[in-house]
Structure formats: structure tokens, C-alpha cells
Amino acid sequence: MATVWPGRRSTCSSHSLNTGLPAIRGNRFQFGHCPVGKCCRRTFTITNHTCHRFMGFEWEADDPFQFCPKFKLSPVVVQFKDTSPLQTRTAMTDCRTLVLKNNSMLPMAWQLRGLDDLVENFFLSQNNGILDPRSEFEVTLHFKAEQIGSIEKTLRLEVSDAENILGVVQTENIKISAEVYDVSLGIDMPEGADGSLEFGTINVLDKVKKVLSLKIKGIYRIEYRFTLKGAGPRMQDLASYFTVTPQSGMVNASHPDASVEIIFHPTSEILLKNIPILYCQVIDASSGEGGQAVTNIPIRVSAKAEYSKYSIVPASPTDFGAMIKGTKKSRTVVLKNNGTLSFKFHIRREPKLASALESKSSKQGESAPSAKKRSKGRKSGSSTQGHLRLGMFTVSPCSGSVHPSRMQLIKVECLAEQEGTWEEQIYIDIMDRDPTDNPLGIPFTLIVETCVPGTYCPQCPWSHLLLIRLVENVTSIFKEYPICSSADLSHQLQSVKGTGLFVRDENRFIFSKVQVGQEAEAHFSICNACRLPCDVALSIKPLPGEEQSLINNIFKLDPVKMSIRGSSSAVATVTFTPPDKQSYDCTFEASLEMPKG
Structure with a gap:
């Protein structure tokens, strides 16, 4: 239906029509795109060269099937940029982008409903607006993971003409699903009293092994990677003290457990007391290529390595003084353990230097004692399992073990059999001592002077x-x-x-x-x-x-x-x-x- 109404009148001239508008082509009036239910007006001028008269035309498009162009009921296309479901770790955020496309020639109004049904973990960047013709608009849906579980919700998109004359002309249901999971790795280890990984106290060059048990608590893959970090300027070369096997690996639902060996093999004295030197990096392998580091778990370590600590009283030499030939005298030498570990000892005669240097002990601190004796005219020495005889001296016991803070009494007897001044040297070999401390043994000198009564002696x-x-x-x-x-x-x-x-x-x-x-x-x-x-x-x-x-x-x-x-x-x-x-x-x-x- 068309309606013509008079405009401003003027002098008319006949037989001339000039609209000056692109709407008139070949005696056809082009109204363009008209929304349903709205009047479309166009004004043009008919000129007869003698007078002007303005004519107005109005078209009311009340029948969508009787005007051109026809309007489609689905002018807005809805799609997600990322169609993957939301899979988010706890305490993390994720988002998806909803793309609205208007393929029509008319502006469209849109609105998302059902927001009240969403949990507080979801929020939209915008929930309504006007979409221009032939354009698109992105709406971002944010999600904050707080509780482990799955969420299934639905949003409804309603589309109408820009002035809401016809009401809702299109609806779309948008399904939203989210899964919240936790990347959690449990570490079970032998703990000390302070909760650290306890290796105890061992001798230098000994070794002790502890096993960590790793267990996944979720269903997604987790990668782990162990590193050693120094706790100070004196603890930079921790690789010479600890070995981790394997250093990295993966656990998942089908293989939820893993074992990691930590070996403590000190090469010198060291003291670690509840120090975080071992770190376990946890990587979420489900977060794309290369995964995403989730956390770095510090593991505190307590370990001590020391050499055998000892003292010998009295200090060398032990002088028996002057003795009458045929008499016997004894002295006691005290060997004390001043450390925290037990040690073994052996008392030996003068070693053969060449054989001592050629023999290689399994431990750096274990050595064969050696030094040059200064005896004069003595008999050759002999030894049994519990006694060592050197000249006029007998030492017992010549081997044993001393516990921490305990003492071993070593008895030295002298039987004055020959006249003169005599000197013998024994060598005390204490296992696991500092290799720089008399590496061939700790020399200990015994001295006696023997006199014979009843005959003249210039000294007596x-x-x-x-x-x-x-x-x-x-x-x-x-x-x-x-x-x-x-x-x-x-x-x-x-x-x-x-x-x-x-x-x-x-x-x-x-x-x-x-x-x-x-x-x-x-x-x-x-x-x-x-x-x-x-x-x-x-x-x-x-x-x-x-x-x-x-x-x-x-x-x-x-x-x-x-x-x-x-x-x-x-x-x-x-x-x-x-x-x-x-x-x-x-x-x-x-x-x-x-x-x-």
C-alpha cells in the first residue's frame, strides 16, 4: 500500500519529472530496506519547468512476503572461536569467546539470558547490545575455577529488530560446559623430626639412599622434574653430594605412582639441617604443547657427613723412663672417639712404604700406616690377633671398634730385657679419618732406658x-x-x-x-x-x-x-x-x- 501526501506548493511547469534522488530509476521508486511493521518514507520533486510540487510517498510493509528484499528469520550467526570445553585447574581462570555475526542489512538487537542460572564462577564481558548490519561482535565468557567437578549450563541468545517492533525474531541456545580439575602430586618420603628428608649422619665417601614415592591425585597427566639448588656459596656443587634418579618423568591415571631415588654420596664434610636444596617442579601436561608449570615444591633436606674424630692421650711419645733390667712396667694409652659415628682402629708395626703406596683402599680415609722407626738393636716384632710385640714392648688390643663418646684403653707393657735406651714406633690406623691426617697412619713413639744394678755404669x-x-x-x-x-x-x-x-x-x-x-x-x-x-x-x-x-x-x-x-x-x-x-x-x-x- 502506498500513500501520497501534498508538500509545499509552488509555480508549476508541465511535463517534467526530476526527483534528484537515486530512488527513481526507470519509473520505479526504490524504498531500500524497510523493517517489518515500520513506515518507510521518501520525498522527491516532480518538475514541469513551470512550477514545483513536492510529493511524499509512504510504504507500510505489513506483509513480509510482498516486498523486496525478503527478511530472513535467522539474521544472526553465533559461534565460538575456541570450541574446546573449559578444562581449568582450581584457582585458575579461563575464557571462551562468543562471536555474534549479523549477515543482514539491518541493525539487530541481541541479549543473552539465563545469567541467573550460571554460578558465580561465570561472568560475561557484555550481555546485550546492537549489532550493526554486516558486522560481528565478540562476547567473552570468563570462568574462575574454584571447586573440582563438572558444570553444565545453557545460555539463551535472543535477537530482535533494533527498535523491538516485531519482538524476538530469533533464539539460540548456547550450551556451556566446564570441568574443574586439580593438578596435585603427592610426595611420600622418609621424614626426620623436623619434617625434612632425613639422610642422617654418615662417613665421608659412604652413601645412603632414600626413596620418594610420587602419586597423582587426579586423572590428567602430570610431568615432574627434580633440580638441585645450592643453599649458599659453599653449597653450589650439590651434584657431587646428591644424585636423583630419574630426574624427570610422568604420571597419569593409568600409571599413578612413581619412585624416585635420592642418593647422598658426600666427597667431603658437609652439614645440612632442614635446608631446601631439592625442588620438584610439577607440570600440567594437559595444558598444551610443552605443558604449563604449576608449582615448584621445595623439599627440605637434613644430612651430615664427617670424618672420624679422635684423640690420643697421652700424646706421643710415651716415655717409660729408666727401668732396671728384668723389671716390667706398663702404661695406658687412651683412644677416644670424639665424633658421632663409630670407627675401627688397627695398631701396626712399621709398614713397607712401597706396598702401602701401591695398595689402594676402597675408601680415601682408610690407609696403611707408615713411618720410619728409630729403634736400636731390638728384636723383630711379632703380632697376634689381640697383641702386637715390638722389641721390649707389647701392645694390646691392637684392633677394635670405638663407639661415639666412648674410649678404648690400650695397654703398653715394657719388659726391660736389654741394657741401654730403646725407642720403638707403632702406627695407629683409624678408619674414615681425614685423608690429610697422616695418610699412612698416626705414629706413636715408645721410649725406655734400661739399667743394670751391681756393676758400675758411668750414668749410674x-x-x-x-x-x-x-x-x-x-x-x-x-x-x-x-x-x-x-x-x-x-x-x-x-x-x-x-x-x-x-x-x-x-x-x-x-x-x-x-x-x-x-x-x-x-x-x-x-x-x-x-x-x-x-x-x-x-x-x-x-x-x-x-x-x-x-x-x-x-x-x-x-x-x-x-x-x-x-x-x-x-x-x-x-x-x-x-x-x-x-x-x-x-x-x-x-x-x-x-x-x-
Whole structure:
């Protein structure tokens, strides 16, 4: 139906039509695209060269099948850019893009309904709008995963003309599905008291293995990758201490378990106490090519490696001092474990250096002891399982094990069988000690000096009876007085200034120039040049065949007994008080009672 209405009138001229509009072509009026139910108006001018008259035409398109072009009921096309379902890990977000396309020549209104039925995890970038002709528009649907499970929802797209004259002309149901899953990897390991991976304390160059059990808690594939990271400037080369096998792998629903071996094999002393040096990277293998790293799980490690710690008391050398031949003496050497691990020890004689260097121990700290002995004229050594004999020394036990903070008493016995000064050397080999600590063994020296009583020894003058008539070593005994011969006695008596003098060839000490009733003292030095202490008994006796009463109160001795330390001397004092003017004689004796040892 068409309606013509008058416009502004003017002077008309006849037989001329000029619209000036592209709507008139070949006596046809083109109204263009008209929406259903809306009036379309066009105005044009008919000119007859004498007057102008404006005419208006109106077309009401009330029948969609009787005007051109025909309108299709499905002008909007809906599609997703990514048609894959939403598969999202917990605490992650994902999105899909909904593309609306208007293929018609008219603007269209659109609106998404059903938003109230969606859970709070979903939200749209826009839920309504106007779509221009021949254009498209993207709507983004966001999803935040919070709870594990599957979600099935439906959105309804309603399309209408831009002015909503005809109402909804098209509906589309949009199905939305989402699956929330968790990438979770459980690690079961032998834990210490602080929750760390506990390796305990081992010796350097030993090794200990721990096994981690990995278990997947979901249905999707998970990749894992272990790395070692230093916890400080002194712990950069952790690969020389730990080995992880395998370093990487995959677990899934069909193979949900995996085992990973961690081997601790220290090459030097190290202490780790609840330190995060091992990391397990968890990768979501379902997140496309190469996967996506989900987390990096730190694993705290506690481990300690140390060498054997020990002390030996007394320190080398152990000196038995002076001993009388045929006597026996013992000493105790204490070997203490100052570490936290037990260790074994062996006591050996001098090793053969060549064989010790050629033999390679399975452990760097285990070695064969060696050093050069300094013995003189000793017998060759022998050993049994529990004893080691070297010269005059016997050591027991010569092997054993010492627990932490415990001690091993090592007995060393000396049987003085030969005269002289003797020196032997034993070697204590402590397993798993620092290889720089005497790698061929810890040398320990034993020393003894053996003396024979009853015969004269230049170093042991106490082994004689020391008499006034003694001829040996008189210089040390009478060091305060002149010493002369009988031929020179008269001259010496006239010139002597002291209490007296000693006549060497007569073995006689003479008090000179002593007045009647006055006291004169003579000092005799008793020397012990040996290292053994000794007890000496002193006495003054009358000459053979004379009575004791002849010298009573004339000669006095102090002391009558003395103890002399080794390599020292003591002084005996003889007091002479003559009652009359005459000659008096006596014998001074010094005798060994019992040497101390």
C-alpha cells in the first residue's frame, strides 16, 4: 500500500519529472530496506519547468512476503572461536569467546539470558547490545575455577529488530560446559623430626639412599622434574653430594605412582639441617604443547657427613723412663672417639712404604700406616690377633671398634730385657679419618732406658757402694775441695784454705787445721746420673778391727738416708769435733737401698 501526501506548493511547469534522488530509476521508486511493521518514507520533486510540487510517498510493509528484499528469520550467526570445553585447574581462570555475526542489512538487537542460572564462577564481558548490519561482535565468557567437578549450563541468545517492533525474531541456545580439575602430586618420603628428608649422619665417601614415592591425585597427566639448588656459596656443587634418579618423568591415571631415588654420596664434610636444596617442579601436561608449570615444591633436606674424630692421650711419645733390667712396667694409652659415628682402629708395626703406596683402599680415609722407626738393636716384632710385640714392648688390643663418646684403653707393657735406651714406633690406623691426617697412619713413639744394678755404669754411680776410698768419679763427690796425690800432700796441707782435701791415690779425705773442741764440716755430693730415682743409706763406721766407741761423738752424719731424683744429686754433711789433739779415722759409706721405678 502506498500513500501520497501534498508538500509545499509552488509555480508549476508541465511535463517534467526530476526527483534528484537515486530512488527513481526507470519509473520505479526504490524504498531500500524497510523493517517489518515500520513506515518507510521518501520525498522527491516532480518538475514541469513551470512550477514545483513536492510529493511524499509512504510504504507500510505489513506483509513480509510482498516486498523486496525478503527478511530472513535467522539474521544472526553465533559461534565460538575456541570450541574446546573449559578444562581449568582450581584457582585458575579461563575464557571462551562468543562471536555474534549479523549477515543482514539491518541493525539487530541481541541479549543473552539465563545469567541467573550460571554460578558465580561465570561472568560475561557484555550481555546485550546492537549489532550493526554486516558486522560481528565478540562476547567473552570468563570462568574462575574454584571447586573440582563438572558444570553444565545453557545460555539463551535472543535477537530482535533494533527498535523491538516485531519482538524476538530469533533464539539460540548456547550450551556451556566446564570441568574443574586439580593438578596435585603427592610426595611420600622418609621424614626426620623436623619434617625434612632425613639422610642422617654418615662417613665421608659412604652413601645412603632414600626413596620418594610420587602419586597423582587426579586423572590428567602430570610431568615432574627434580633440580638441585645450592643453599649458599659453599653449597653450589650439590651434584657431587646428591644424585636423583630419574630426574624427570610422568604420571597419569593409568600409571599413578612413581619412585624416585635420592642418593647422598658426600666427597667431603658437609652439614645440612632442614635446608631446601631439592625442588620438584610439577607440570600440567594437559595444558598444551610443552605443558604449563604449576608449582615448584621445595623439599627440605637434613644430612651430615664427617670424618672420624679422635684423640690420643697421652700424646706421643710415651716415655717409660729408666727401668732396671728384668723389671716390667706398663702404661695406658687412651683412644677416644670424639665424633658421632663409630670407627675401627688397627695398631701396626712399621709398614713397607712401597706396598702401602701401591695398595689402594676402597675408601680415601682408610690407609696403611707408615713411618720410619728409630729403634736400636731390638728384636723383630711379632703380632697376634689381640697383641702386637715390638722389641721390649707389647701392645694390646691392637684392633677394635670405638663407639661415639666412648674410649678404648690400650695397654703398653715394657719388659726391660736389654741394657741401654730403646725407642720403638707403632702406627695407629683409624678408619674414615681425614685423608690429610697422616695418610699412612698416626705414629706413636715408645721410649725406655734400661739399667743394670751391681756393676758400675758411668750414668749410674748410685749402683756402687760409695766409700771414702772410692776411686771412681771423685771429682763430682768432692767438688768443693782440692784433690791431690800423696806425693803432693805435704805441700797441699800447708796451702789448703778450706776444711780439708781429698787424696786421690789413698782414697782418703783429710780434715785439716781443726782445733780441739771445735767443729768442722765436710760436704760430700752424692750424684744420681741415671733417670731412675733412688734411695741411699748413709753411715759412718770405724775402721776394720776398731770399736765403734772410738768415733762416737767425734764424727756425726746428716742425713743418714736420702732420696735422690733421677739425674740429680744430694749433699751429705759429715761433722768432725776432735776432743783431743790426735788423729782420728773412720769410714763413710753410701749404699743403694731400692731404686724406685
